[in-house]
Amino acid sequence: MSAPALPQRSLGSRLADLGLALVSPRGAVFLLLIILLITITVLNPSFAEPGQFMRFLQRVAPIAVVAIGQYFVIVSGEFDLSMGSVITAQVVIAGNLIGQDDSKIVPVTLFMVAFGIVIGLINGLVTTLLKVPSFITTLGMMLALLGGVMFWTGGAATGNPADAFREIGRGGFRDVPLLDFIPYSVIILAVVLVGALLLMRRPFGRTLIAVGDNPVAARYAGVRVWWVKTRAFVISSLAATLCGILLVGYAGVHPSVGRGYEFIAITAVVLGGVALGGGRGWVVAAAAGAVALEALFMVLNFMDVPSTLRDAVQGAIIILAVAYSAFSFRGRRRAAPAPASPGSASSASGKEPDFDPNPAVPAPPRSPAEL
């Protein structure tokens, strides 16, 4: 839900808008990211070299992909706690089924995709049709999937898959002019991000946000809520699958790969200004949240913060970031002289109406798009 573009604006007011956007909750993550990247560069000047930066992005890619997947579920008003287990399961599947046999790469990858879709469908259908809160559905899925994988492998690490498969996560185009090194995973991340951005502009994306904002209203508007949400769960499971494929590349196969990724993903998404509970947020900001989180870890690394204290710093920064966005949201809501009902003023473009002499324009533009 980017603000409706107003025609013919002067450069000055656009710059002012950009400044405002950077301190607004949706833009705050980019400001944070810029500050963190500058800090890293100051601490370690070689970071600014393209090759180094690309390697940083390579490390971020799996987390960012997971965050993008989690974004779809969160913006529809649900949670997906099973992502970490899906990653683990896919990593173990890849290790066990592909083995050292290059010819199995394609069929097993297809199987992994199908497996991801099935997990997403189960999560989505149980949440929407059986009306189990998604927190519980995906928690149960997390326990069952992890237990199943551990039972299957006996809880021990298994062999790595064929090197050709691992190249997806750790390889890349080398000796590229200007950039030095372009990892495949960064290209994949870019494709996923653009795909997600386009998807959010299509009716599906608009509907998803409407469902997250107010499921009852969306249903009365003719949206098949259960199917929209189920597709979001499928997307998030597929994102976890992709992350698993990337992680196999440089983390190898181990039953602890992927553990805790669901919380990292949720943290990244929330850091990107996406509201838990749904209906508000931008997918690019969610991905930027993941990059910012990884950059934060890197800063802590360079500043020689004892590794045991990293969690504490991370915790404090998450709280502060979310508190900041909560405050600016409230500030903006108060600034808008709420026309009639305070409840409806929370919609994303709530600052527009009072300047507009024409009462027909304000909130509706969202709903027609869903039909």
Place this chain on the structure above:
Amino acid sequence: MSTALAPAAPATRRRRRLDSTAIVWIAFVAVLAIGAVLVATTGRSIFSDGSIRDILTGMSVLGFVAIGQTLVILAGSLDLSVPYVVSLSSLLAASTMNGQVGNIVPGVLLALAVAAVIGLANGLVVTGLKVNGFIATLGIGLIVKGYLDTAYRGATGSVPAEFRLFGVAGVGPVPISTIIMLAVAVLAFFFLTRTRTGHHIYAVGGGADVARLSGIRTSRPIIVAHVLCSMSAAIAGLLLASRLGVGNPTVGTQGGYDLLSIAAVVLGGTLLAGGRGSIWGTIGGVAIFAVLDSVMSTMQVNPFLKDVVRGVVIVVAVAIYTGRVVQQRRARFPGKPETAAKKEAGR
């Protein structure tokens, strides 16, 4: 899918009169009956003294955590920091006591006081900074974890023999710790149903805006719920310290008390969104978990398969009876939501 759902619809309507807590206990009896049959096939009895003690012991730690979690969830928040509070209180108690009988009281008080401060921080971040409870308690939990990892390396302190009685003593097959847990549950029950703050917790959890417009200070009940939740998690930590004899920085995370306690609360029929539910439902949910664990241990189920069973049971149980509660809550305008629900079931 729709064919599977259709026969369920009339069943939910028939059960509408039943209180959700009653359904939890019916589910408990069902689980107990199935468990008894399964255990009987191995030639043992689930009603033997040892088995009952096993189940009740299994209930007590998760029970303490889940009671507190119930209060927080009823208030519309969530507490993911409990495992770290559990670990911290076990460490504080064990290292303060250090084997001295005279230090038992200071150790317990210190653990409870520190937990109360953590709960206060949770509550203030949720209400004052307007941070979602999920993120606020995750963040505070991470901060506590950072402290735990920095300040402690492995098991610390020791607990005097007198304090260990808290963990091991019992009246017949009933452990003291379970009796205390049930006493705390009774206190929580009276707190929720007989005091003003208790009613306010329900009101704020059911609808913060409505509660505020009705003249309730919405932040106070949430803060109180968070403080009480952390303190009951601290009691769980004390209990673990008395069982293990030492304080341990990973005892809380190993137990997975954050997610398991939330699962137990929801299993107990409490709405995750807040405002509806009861303590006794939660105790029922905890009891279901305990019976399940005990039965699987007796059957010598593979520990990894246990997780699979747990996960499936959580989802299936909640699917059977929580869907009903959610619908009930939507029925603010009698008549209309019925048709809406029917329409959805028909798809």
